[in-house]
Amino acid sequence: MQIHYDAHSDLLYLRLDDKAQDVVNQRVSDNIVLDVGQGERIVGIEILDASKHLNLERLLPIEYHVAAKLTT
Numbered sequence: 001m002q003i004h005y006d007a008h009s010d011l012l013y014l015r016l017d018d019k020a021q022d023v024v025n026q027r028v029s030d031n032i033v034l035d036v037g038q039g040e041r042i043v044g045i046e047i048l049d050a051s052k053h054l055n056l057e058r059l060l061p062i063e064y065h066v067a068a069k070l071t072t
Helices: none
Strands: 002-006 011-015 024-027 032-036 042-047 065-067
Touching: none
Parallel strands: 002 065
Antiparallel strands: 002 011, 011 042, 024 032, 032 042
């Protein structure tokens, strides 16, 4: 499993299956998008506006990747 957080877009992505495959995005709520792969298996979960819905520091007490914030 891979966990990525992009601070610029405030998007948390949980990749459950590392196998390269085509996926279909399935929005289940305003802020949750599932990536559905072969055999109707969920291979990824996107959480939009993640910091507004989750305490990322408490949720991720493990090492995780944070993309650098872009300055404009």
